[in-house]
Amino acid sequence: MTRAVMAIDERLRTVALGAQDYATLALRATRGIVTRPFYWRDTFEQMDRIGVGSLPIVLLTGIFTGMVLALQSSVELVRFGANIYLGNLVAASMVRELGPVLGALAVAGRAGSGIAAELGAMRVTEQIDAMETMGTDPIRKLVTPRLVAGLVMLPMLTIVMDVIGILGGLLVSVMRVQLGADVYLRGVWSAFAVSGITFGIVPRDFVSGLLKPVVFGGIITLTGSYYGLRAGGGTEGVGRATTRAVVASSMAIFASDYFITQLLLVLLPPPR
Amino acid sequence: MSRAEEHARAIRETLRRDTRGRPASLVLNAPKIVELCDVWLSFETPVLRGVDLWAREGETLLVVGESGTGKSTLLKLILRLLTPDRGTVRVFGMEMPRLSFEQVLAVRRRIGMVFQYAALFDSLTVYENVAYPLRENTKLLEPDIRHIVRERLRFVDMNPDVVSNLLPGELSGGMRKRVGIARAIATDPELILYDEPTAGLDPLAVNTITRLIRKLQVELGVTSIVVTHDLRAGFRIASRVAMLRNGRILFDGSPEDMVAASDPYIEAFLRAS
Numbered sequence: 001m002t003r004a005v006m007a008i009d010e011r012l013r014t015v016a017l018g019a020q021d022y023a024t025l026a027l028r029a030t031r032g033i034v035t036r037p038f039y040w041r042d043t044f045e046q047m048d049r050i051g052v053g054s055l056p057i058v059l060l061t062g063i064f065t066g067m068v069l070a071l072q073s074s075v076e077l078v079r080f081g082a083n084i085y086l087g088n089l090v091a092a093s094m095v096r097e098l099g100p101v102l103g104a105l106a107v108a109g110r111a112g113s114g115i116a117a118e119l120g121a122m123r124v125t126e127q128i129d130a131m132e133t134m135g136t137d138p139i140r141k142l143v144t145p146r147l148v149a150g151l152v153m154l155p156m157l158t159i160v161m162d163v164i165g166i167l168g169g170l171l172v173s174v175m176r177v178q179l180g181a182d183v184y185l186r187g188v189w190s191a192f193a194v195s196g197i198t199f200g201i202v203p204r205d206f207v208s209g210l211l212k213p214v215v216f217g218g219i220i221t222l223t224g225s226y227y228g229l230r231a232g233g234g235t236e237g238v239g240r241a242t243t244r245a246v247v248a249s250s251m252a253i254f255a256s257d258y259f260i261t262q263l264l265l266v267l268l269p270p271p272r
Numbered sequence: 273m274s275r276a277e278e279h280a281r282a283i284r285e286t287l288r289r290d291t292r293g294r295p296a297s298l299v300l301n302a303p304k305i306v307e308l309c310d311v312w313l314s315f316e317t318p319v320l321r322g323v324d325l326w327a328r329e330g331e332t333l334l335v336v337g338e339s340g341t342g343k344s345t346l347l348k349l350i351l352r353l354l355t356p357d358r359g360t361v362r363v364f365g366m367e368m369p370r371l372s373f374e375q376v377l378a379v380r381r382r383i384g385m386v387f388q389y390a391a392l393f394d395s396l397t398v399y400e401n402v403a404y405p406l407r408e409n410t411k412l413l414e415p416d417i418r419h420i421v422r423e424r425l426r427f428v429d430m431n432p433d434v435v436s437n438l439l440p441g442e443l444s445g446g447m448r449k450r451v452g453i454a455r456a457i458a459t460d461p462e463l464i465l466y467d468e469p470t471a472g473l474d475p476l477a478v479n480t481i482t483r484l485i486r487k488l489q490v491e492l493g494v495t496s497i498v499v500t501h502d503l504r505a506g507f508r509i510a511s512r513v514a515m516l517r518n519g520r521i522l523f524d525g526s527p528e529d530m531v532a533a534s535d536p537y538i539e540a541f542l543r544a545s
Contacts, residue, residue, distance in 0.1 A: 126391035133351050134405040134455075135381035137373070 025139065025229070026222050032137075032144030042145040050111045050146070050221070051153030055160065061106045062161035065098050066090060066168025074177040083179055087187025090169035092195070095209040099162040101257055104216035107154060108249040112224040115146055116245035119228025120238035128229065138229070146221040154217030155210045162209065196271040208264045215260060216253050223249040302329040304362075305463060305495055306350055311359035319345050320356070321519035327463075327512075332489055332496040334506045334527075336541070337516035343499040344388075346516075347465045350497070351383065352376050364462070381409045384456030384494075388468040390448040392440035392455070398425070399436035402455045409459055424454040428484055446477030453484055457492070464488065466498040470505045478505050485509045503545035515541070 070090050077083040119142060122128050128138050166188055173179040192203040199207075224245045231241035306327040313320040319342040327333040335343050348354040349361050352368040361368045363379055371379065392401045402421045406412055412420070422432040428450040440448060449469060456464055469485065470478040482505045488494050489509065500506045506513070507527045515523040515530070515538065523530055523538055530538060 121394075125389065125394075126387045127393055129348075129353055130385065130387060130391035130393075132353060133380050133383065133385040134408060135377045136408050137377065 021230075022222070022226050025143065025226055026218075028137075028139045029143040029147045029222065029225070032140040033148060037140065039141055039145050042141065043148050046145045046149035047153055049114070050107065050149045051156060054107045054110050054153075054157055057106045057110050058103055058157045058161050059164055061102055062094075062099070062164035063168040065102055065161075066094060066165030066170075067172045069093055069098065069165070070169035070172035071176065074172070074179075078177070083177055084183050085187055086169065086173050086177065086179055087166075087184040088191040088194075089187075090173075091166055091188040091191040092205065094162050094165040094169075095192070095205045097257070099158050099165060100209055100212040100216065101253060103158045103161040104154065104213060104220065104253045105250055107157060107216075108220045108246055108253065111150075112220040112249050113242045113246050115221060115224030116228040116231070116242045117238055119225055120231030120241040123229060123231045124234055124238060143222070143225040143229075146225055147218060150217030150221035151214055152217070154213035154220070158209065158213040194271075196268075198268055204268055204270065207268060208261070211264070212257060212260050215256055219252045219256065220249045223252065302331070305329050305364055306497065307360075307362040308346070308349065309360045309362075311349065311356045311361060313342070313345060313349070313354065313356050318519055320349075322359070323516070323519070323521055325514055325521060325524070327495055327497050329462075329495050330493055331511045332485070332498060332509050334510035334513045335497065335499045335516065336501060336503060336506060336513060337522075338541075339501065341516040342519055343516055344467050347385070347467055347497065347499055350465060351380060351385065381405075381459065382462050384459070384461035384464040386449070386452045386456045386464065386466045386469055388471055390440070390452035392448060392451055394440055396439075397436065398430075398438050398440070398443070398451050399432075401440065401451060402458050405455065405459045420458060421454075424458050425451075427457070427487075428454045429480065430454070444477075446473050446480060449473065449477070449481055450484065453481075453488075457488065457494075460492075461494065463495045463497070466496065466500070468500055468502075469498060470500060470502045478502070481505075482508050501545070503542065 070086055073089050074083055074086055077086060077089070119128070122142075128142075131138050131141060170181060170184050173184040174181055192205055196204040198204045227241040227245040227248070231237045233240075304326040306325075308323055308325045311320050311323040311325075312318070323342075323346070325333075325335075325346070335346060337343050345354060349356055350363055350368070352361070352371070355369045364382060366375070366379060368376065368379065392398075393404065396404065399421055402424055403417050406417045406420060421436075425432040425435065430447070430450055435443070435447070435451070440451070443451065453469075466485065469481050473481065485496065485498070486509055489496065496509075498506060498509060510527050513523065513525065513527050513530050514521055517537060523533060523535065525533075531542065533539070
């Protein structure tokens with residue numbers, strides 16, 4: 001019994017220390033955004049890697065998500081004679097949830113794992129120690145550029161994912177459901193209009209659809225960096241760090257998605 | 273002549289041959305630029321248990337001991353990559369555990385470190401690796417940086433025209449170490465730390481590296497702390513030797529005194545080297 005309590009105590013202590021380290025990393029990386037020195041070259045390089053590098057996987061995920069969503073929905077909507085609402089359904093689902101979440105998961109699998117593997121390999125080959133001994137703060141040099149790249153590129157990738165997903169839905173709607181493109185696109189616009197307008201001009205769905213990827217971008221890059229920087233035990237340790245980074249960021253994306261949605265429903269309630 | 277006597281004679285011969293020009297007498301009264309007092313450190317088990325060690329300006333301190341005795345840990349404490357559980361670590365008169373992160377970075381800029389496997393940045397060329405500390409820590413313009421990088425590469429017997437654009441993956445172990453030394457001396461550090469500088473190298477490469485460390489001593493008068501278990505190579509460069517055992521300093525003195533020591537463990541260690 002005592003041993004079990006001690007094991008739980010030990011585990012809780014490890015989790016608390018881990019959370020503390022993660023928060024410290026997040027704070028220091030964020031401070032690096034607003035204080036000198038800035039590593040612009042590294043930041044643009046990371047934007048290219050995380051943003052442009054993830055484009056193919058986001059395009060593929062987006063088009064097939066939109067297509068399958070239209071296909072599955074049409075089966076039910078046709079039954080009620082409501083297939084004219086296909087555009088509404090695909091657009092609302094893509095922009096509110098599927099675009100941000102599936103896009104973030106795709107980026108977590110590709111870029112998040114890459115960050116953990118790269119930083120992990122640098123840690124086990126003492127490159128990060130070397131950087132520190134030469135007077136460089138590795139968090140500013142390695143984590144901040146990745147964080148900035150994640151915060152900037154994830155929303156952009158999500159926009160691409162939303163657009164391509166809606167186009168995928170259009171393709172299925174025209175070719176399989178025999179619903180006119182004009183009807184489908186009118187449905188898309190109506191979905192955004194019905195969701196309400198925020199700040200006078202921005203459809204409410206766009207606010208939630210673009211706020212989420214900013215948070216997810218931070219989660220993916222910070223989690224990848226956190227596990228990469230803590231890697232130990234040679235190549236096996238790097239592999240472990242990579243797996244943990246992807247699993248942890250995926251879980252964090254799902255959990256934070258719920259809480260952001262809940263928060264936005266309170267802050268920006270939908271029109272009645 | 274027994275094998276042990278033969279071995280001791282070989283080491284004495286190395287000492288006699290290689291100590292010419294060693295500035296030991298000059299450093300006797302020089303200030304201590306690194307000082308560890310009663311340093312304790314544990315991870316899961318105790319690693320250091322009350323270590324007292326110092327290095328005076330201009331001397332080359334050799335730290336020897338079995339694997340896992342905390343030799344590399346000492347270097348990490350000096351750089352404050354680790355902090356002691358107890359005791360003080362002073363570098364250039366500053367107490368490292370008490371400094372802010374920015375102050376630590378400033379102290380580290382005065383130190384060069386040569387890592388066991390060189391720790392070159394994989395994604396950067398040889399030129400960019402050597403230029404890295406100059407770009408990070410100085411406001412030098414690119415032509416000046418190029419001049420210094422080429423000079424440092426020549427200092428470590430490398431042809432800058434040949435190696436500058438190579439990636440670390442294209443270099444042999446000895447070449448990587450030499451680039452590591454060139455990078456460590458790029459900013460003219462006052463103290464250089466070497467972590468197993470000759471580990472994993474063939475005898476010719478070992479000779480090249482020890483010759484380079486001597487050259488740094490004689491030509492630049494730089495203070496060095498060398499962690500190694502390669503005693504034969506270490507004795508060629510050391511002005512003082514400290515031996516770690518079970519987390520404590522077992523011996524601290526000149527290489528000659530170490531060879532003459534009657535401690536059975538030291539004798540066994542010397543025999544095995």
